[in-house]
Amino acid sequence: MSKWLEFMPRALLATQIVLVFGFTPQVTAATGYGLGRPATPAEIAGWDIDVRPDGQGLPPGRGSVAEGEKIYGEKCASCHGDFGDNPQYAQLAGGVGSLAGSSPVWTVGSALNNATTLFDYINRAMPFPNPKSLTPDEVYALSAYILNLSNIVPADAVLDQKTLPQVKMPNRDGFILFPGLMTAHGKSDIHAVACMHDCVKQVKVISELPAGFTEKFFGDISQEFRGLNTMNQTGEPQWVRVALNDSSAAPPSGYALAQKNGCTACHATDHKIVGPAYRDVAAKYQGDAQALEKLKAKVRKGGAGVWGEVPMPPQTQVSDGDLDAILKWVLSGGATTP
Numbered sequence: 001m002s003k004w005l006e007f008m009p010r011a012l013l014a015t016q017i018v019l020v021f022g023f024t025p026q027v028t029a030a031t032g033y034g035l036g037r038p039a040t041p042a043e044i045a046g047w048d049i050d051v052r053p054d055g056q057g058l059p060p061g062r063g064s065v066a067e068g069e070k071i072y073g074e075k076c077a078s079c080h081g082d083f084g085d086n087p088q089y090a091q092l093a094g095g096v097g098s099l100a101g102s103s104p105v106w107t108v109g110s111a112l113n114n115a116t117t118l119f120d121y122i123n124r125a126m127p128f129p130n131p132k133s134l135t136p137d138e139v140y141a142l143s144a145y146i147l148n149l150s151n152i153v154p155a156d157a158v159l160d161q162k163t164l165p166q167v168k169m170p171n172r173d174g175f176i177l178f179p180g181l182m183t184a185h186g187k188s189d190i191h192a193v194a195c196m197h198d199c200v201k202q203v204k205v206i207s208e209l210p211a212g213f214t215e216k217f218f219g220d221i222s223q224e225f226r227g228l229n230t231m232n233q234t235g236e237p238q239w240v241r242v243a244l245n246d247s248s249a250a251p252p253s254g255y256a257l258a259q260k261n262g263c264t265a266c267h268a269t270d271h272k273i274v275g276p277a278y279r280d281v282a283a284k285y286q287g288d289a290q291a292l293e294k295l296k297a298k299v300r301k302g303g304a305g306v307w308g309e310v311p312m313p314p315q316t317q318v319s320d321g322d323l324d325a326i327l328k329w330v331l332s333g334g335a336t337t338p
Contacts (some may be wrong), residue, residue, distance in 0.1 A: 017198065031041035034203070035203075036218050042045055047303075049120075049123060049132075051116045051117075051119055051120040051123070052116065053113075053114040053117070053165070054114055054116075054165055055161060055162075055164060055165030057120075058116065058119065058161045058164065059136040059161075059164070060136065060160075060161060061135070061136030061137045061139070061140050061160060061161075062137060062140055062158055062159065062160035063137050063138065063139070063141025063142070063143070063156045063158070063159055063160075064141060064144055064156075064157065064159075065141075065144045065145050065148045065153070065154075065156065065157050065158075065289050066155075067137075067141035067145075068140075068142045068143070068144045068145025068146070068148075070143035071134075071138050071141055071142055071145075072105065072142055072145050072146070074314075074316075075126075075134075075263045075313075075314075076126070076127060076142065077315040078302045078303075078311050078312075078314055079128065079311060081093050083149060084107075084108075084146060084150075086148045088309070088310060088311075091105065091107050092104070092107055092108050092146050092149060093107060093108070093109065093111060093146070093150050094107055094109065094110075094149075095103060095110035095111075095150075096109040096110050096150055096151075097110065097170065098110055099111065099171070099174065101232070106149070107150065108146055108150065109147075109149075109150030109152055109170060109171075110150075110171060111171055112169050112171060113169055113172045113173075113174060113175045113313075114165075114169060114172070115143065115147060115152075115164055115165070115167035116164060116165055117215050118143050118146060118147070119139055119140070119143045119164060122134065122142055122143065123136075123139045126142075127313070128311075128313060129261075129265055129266075130262070130317045131260035132320060133317065138166065140159045140160060141159075143159055143164065144157050144158065144159045146168060147159075150170075152168075152169065152170065153167060164306050168314065192245055192249050214272030219296040243338055254315050254325055254326050254328065254329020254330065254332075255269070255329065257322045257326050257329075258326050258329075259325070260279075260321055260322070261313075261315075261317070261318045262312075263326065266312070268296040272307075274310055275307060275308075275310075275312060276307040276308075278330045279333075281295070281330055281331075282330055282331055282332070282333045283333075285331060286333070291331055292324075292327055292328065292331060295327050295330075295331070296323060296324075296327060298312075299312075299315045299318070299327070300314060300315065300316065300323075300324060301314055302314035302315065
């Protein structure tokens with residue numbers, strides 16, 4: 001557990017859980033704390049996606065280097081380079097054997113000691129900004145292609161639950177097990193003995209974050225769960241559904257749609273983050289009758305060089321309706337947060 005949680009008041013931590021998952025706190029007797037409800041098997045499956053060094057946790061599926069090359073070109077090359085050689089985001093290929101030298105290059109081939117770690121990371125975090133949207137077959141194929149870029153697997157390799165854990169990484173013996181924060185007589189001073197006595201008999205929430213706190217600072221958090229239906233579970237968990245799906249609700253604003261589709265991770269309304277401010281985009285295209293169509297093409301294809309060197313990946317996951325509404329809002333010149 002993260003270090004900061006050790007210092008967080010228990011009531012505040014409980015309140016954050018309430019805000020994120022919609023649980024209702026209750027005051028109960030010693031038989032239970034009364035917070036939330038048991039997670040359903042489908043909800044647990046959506047989070048239980050870790051893959052261990054021995055391959056435990058790998059889902060059924062398979063993928064070849066050739067298949068991975070096509071997927072990589074469509075979803076990965078804009079950030080990582082056509083051959084995994086772009087260091088601006090994270091260089092994937094090359095650098096094997098360089099870590100012990102004067103100019104270490106941290107890549108998949110030079111740093112990882114288990115090929116399953118590559119699968120695990122792609123599966124849970126890629127592609128930006130739509131993590132967990134890849135199928136198991138696509139993740140196996142991408143793993144095969146990226147490993148082939150550093151000549152770790154041959155061009156005809158096919159990876160699956162059995163063959164991926166068998167891949168021998170160049171740095172497989174380069175890791176030292178962490179012995180604990182401190183040692184005494186050769187043994188760790190941490191013994192992980194659970195405390196199961198003097199437990200509180202009653203829990204009571206005594207402080208709360210203000211209503212709307214999560215939405216104000218983090219936007220529509222349901223979007224963090226995109227793609228769960230394509231990995232490890234079927235059906236949509238109740239806590240993923242959001243008001244924007246309610247056909248009786250008013251149409252969402254341009255800013256809300258930008259949040260929903262992950263645009264605000266790189267763009268703000270009035271200042272540059274990674275990409276330009278929306279107001280600067282509106283000013284650049286003011287009076288251009290073709291502005292809407294030009295921006296649609298730029299967003300779909302991605303690219304770099306107009307607003308800086310950091311490339312924008314192709315945004316193929318945004319629906320045509322959402323993209324049209326977002327860009328009309330940007331070009332309107334107001335571009336203010338509602």
